Amino acid sequence: MPSKCPVTGNRVINGSASVTPEMALALEQVGAGSAEFWLTMQANYDLFQLRHSRGAA
Numbered sequence: 500m501p502s503k504c505p506v507t508g509n510r511v512i513n514g515s516a517s518v519t520p521e522m523a524l525a526l527e528q529v530g531a532g533s534a535e536f537w538l539t540m541q542a543n544y545d546l547f548q549l550r551h552s553r554g555a556a
Contacts, residue, residue, distance in 0.1 A: 517541055 510516035518541040523534035
């Protein structure tokens with residue numbers, strides 16, 4: 500996680516914030532995988548949460 504946003508990074512790790520396109524690009528720029536990887540992971544997590552909340556896990 501880029502040092503300019505450690506609080507946001509902690510919130511993402513704890514599940515209280517989402518990976519935004521801006522954050523995904525920042526992660527890509529520091530060599531932490533592609534922006535597409537991070538956005539796909541976020542989309543998969545969001546879908547999992549929705550299915551779980553509806554009892555369709």
